[in-house]
Amino acid sequence: MTGPAALLARLRPRRRQPAPDDGFNRRLIAPMVLGSVLNPINSSMIAVALVPVGAAFGAPPAETAWLVTGLYLATAIGQPVIGRLVDTHGPRRLYLAGTALVGLAGLLGALAPSLGLLIAARVLLGLGTSAAYPAAMHLTRSEAERTGRSSPTGVLTVLAVANQTVAVVGPTLGGLLIGAGGWRTVFAVNVPLSLACLALGAARLPVTARRPDPADGGERPGRAERLDHLGIALFAVLLLALMLFLMKPGPARWYLPVLALLAAVAFALRERRARAPFIDLRALAGNRPLIATYLRQVLGYTAIYAFLYGYTQWLEEGRGLSAATAGLVLLPLSLTALAAAGASGRSPGVRGKLLVGSACQIAACAALLLVHANSPGALLIGVGVLAGVSQGLIGLGTQTALYHQADPATIASAAGLLRTFMYLGAMAASAANAAFFPHGATTAGLHQLALFMLGGAALLFLLTVPDRSLGRLGTPPRQRK
Template structure:
C-alpha cells in the first residue's frame, strides 16, 4: 500500500538536516591539511597549531549534548538558526584573523556553531516517526551517515583544493556561504516548536557546568598529557563526582544517569563510538601529516590521495544503509580498521602513491559502516524524549575519541611526522581497533537489534 502524505517522511526536512549535520565533520577534517601552511604563515610550531584541532573538539564535546538538550526542550528550529548564525560569524573572524590566538577563538565558535545540526536532525527523525507511525527511517539515517562521516573524509580533499585556490584562510571563509545556506533552509523548512516538553522544562545549569568542567579538565589533559599536569585528571574526577551527585538528585537532570545506567546497550554504543573514532581521527591526522612531512606531498596532493576514502565510504554507506543489521556492519568495519592500521607499518618515505591510495580505500570501508551502525543503534536504544541530548552525547564520545587520537598523535609524532613516528602510532591504533572488535563481539544485544515499534 502506498503511504499517504501524512504517513511519509517530510522530505523538505532532509536538506537542512543533511547540511546541518555535515558542518561539524567537514570543519573538523578540513583543518588537517591546513595546519602546516598556517604554521608556516604565522610562525607557529606544530604544538601551537594543534590547538586549532583541539579547540573545536573541546567546544563540540561540551556543546553537543547541551544544545541537544535544548533541542529536546524547545524544538530544533531556533537552535539550528542560532548555530548557523554563529558559524557565519566564526567564518568571518577566521578569514580575517591576524594571529593564531584569534584563529583558535574562531575554531571554538565554529565548534559551538555546528553543535545544533546533528541533534536537531535526530530529533526531527524521531518526531517524524511519531507523526507517521513508520519507525524504520533507514534511508534518512543513511543520508545523515553519509553527510556526517564520509564528508568528514572528503574534508581534507576539499581543504587542499581550497588552500590551492585561495590560501589557508579559505578553509575558514567557506563557512560564510555554508552559514547563509543553513539560515535560508532552516528558516524556510524547519517546523516551529516541536520540543517534547513544549519548552516548559527547566535547564539544569549546575549539571551542565559540572559536565563542562569534567570534560574540560579531561580533554585539556589529553591534549598535553604529562606528570606536570597531574592536577587536571584530579579536577576531572572531582568535577565528575560532583556531576554524578547533582544529576542523581536533580528533578530534571541534564543527563539522566539513572536511565543511562539502566541502558547498557546505549553505553555500549557510546564505547564503540569512542574506540572507532580514536582510530579514525588518529589515522586521518597522523597519516595526513606524514604524507606532507614524511612523504613530501603538498596539501593538495595529500587531499587527493585521501579522496578514495570518501568515494569508498559513499559506496559502502549507500549499498548497506537500508539494511537493518548493525552487528555485521560493526564487525566488518572493525576488521577493516584493523587491516588499515596494520598496512601503515609497511609505508615509508619512498612508498608508491598506489600504496597510499590503497590504504585510503581500505580506510573508507569502516568510514561507511561503523558510524552508520552506531547511529542506527542509538536511534533504537535511546529514550525518545531525550533523542537530541542522546545524539549530542554520541558526538561527545566521538570527540573524546578525537582527543585521545590527538594525544596519541602528539606522543608518537612529537619529533615530527616521520615514518618511525607513524609506525609507532600504527601499533597503538592496532590495539584500539582490536579492542573495538572485542567489545562488538561481546555485546549480545546487537544480535537482537532491529526496527522497533515507535515508542
C-alpha cells in the first residue's frame, strides 16, 4: 500500500497486544500452602500422642502404631488416585472435598470412643490430606502456563520449605496441644484448619472446566471420565502388601511380597490394555527422567527417614540423652534443612541441588561411623547439619525435577506418585531400623544402619552424576546446550 493511505496507516496509533501477565497469582499461595501442610503436620504431631493414646485405651505400642501406619498407607495410595482426579476435574473440587474430609476426620478423632475408630479417623485424615499437594502442583503448572514462566522456583520453594517447617515443628505443636487439652486436641485442631482451607479455597481457587474424556476422543466433554477402578484396586493391593511387609519383614510373612508381585503383574497387564489407564505405563516407560526422579525420591527418603528415626533413637538410648536434649541436638538439622532449601530455591537449577544433596548425604552417613557413646557434642551436631543440608536439597530437587519432567496434563497424579515413593522410603527406613535395632539402639546397630544408608546414598549419587538431562531443567531454552 502506497500514497496517502499508506501515510495515514503509519500515523494511526497501533493497537498494542496485551502483554502476558508474568506474575504468579499470589492469592493462590495461602490455600496451596495451608492445604499442603495438613499431611506433614498430621504425620508428625501423632508422634507425641502415641503414649497418652495407649494409656487412655489400654493399648500396647503394637496397636497404637497403626495410628501412624494407617495414615501412611492411606496417603501412599490416595495421593496418586486423587491426583488423577485433580488432573481430570481440576484442583478446586478435589481440594475442597479433601479438606472437608480432614475436618470430619478431626471431629471423629476428637470424639472417638475406641482405638478402632481413632485408627479409622487417621485413615480418613490420610485420604483427606492427599488432595492438597497434587492440587498445588496442578495450580503451579497452570499459573506457569498462564504467565509464561517455565520455572516458578519461588512457589516450588515455598511449598518445599513450608512442608519441611511444619514437619519439624509438628511434634512441638502436638506437645503443646496435648499439654493444653489432652491428646484429643491433636485431632480436634484439624477442624479449624479444615475450615480455614475451605474458606480460602472457596474464595480464591479458580473454577476450571472439566477436561474432555480422553476415552471418547474429547467429543463429549460433559460426560464424566471413566475411572480405571480395576487398575486403582490392583495398585492399592500392590502398595498395601508391599508396605505391610516393609513394616515388619520376616519369613513368616512370605505371602506379602508374593501377593505384591502378583498384583504388580496384574496391574501392568491391566494398564497396558485399559483405554484410559490409571497410570499410563507406556508413557511412563518412555519418560526415563521421571522414572529416575521416582527412584531418587525413594532412595533419598529412605536415608532421610532412617537417619531421623535411627539417630534420634540412638541419641536417647545409645548416648543416654533425654528426649529434650536429643531434640536440641537435632535442632540444627532442622534449621539447616530449611536454610538449604530456602537459599538454593532462588536458583532454577536441579542437578546441582541433587548432586550436593546426595554428596552431603554420603558424608553424613560416613560421619555416623565415627559416632560413639562418648563422642563430643560438636560431632553429634555436625552429623545432623550434614544430614540437614541433604534433606533440604534432595526434597526441593526431586520436587522441582518432577515439575519439569511430568506431562503437564497429568502433573497432579505424577506429584501424588512422588509422595507415594516418599512414603515407601519411610517404610523401608522403619524396617531397617527394626532390623538393626532388634534389642535397642546400640552403637553397633547404628553403625550397621549407617552402612545401609551409605549404600542408598551412594546409589542416589551414582544415579544423578550421569543424568545430563537434569542440567537442562529450569533453564530457558536459549541457555540449554
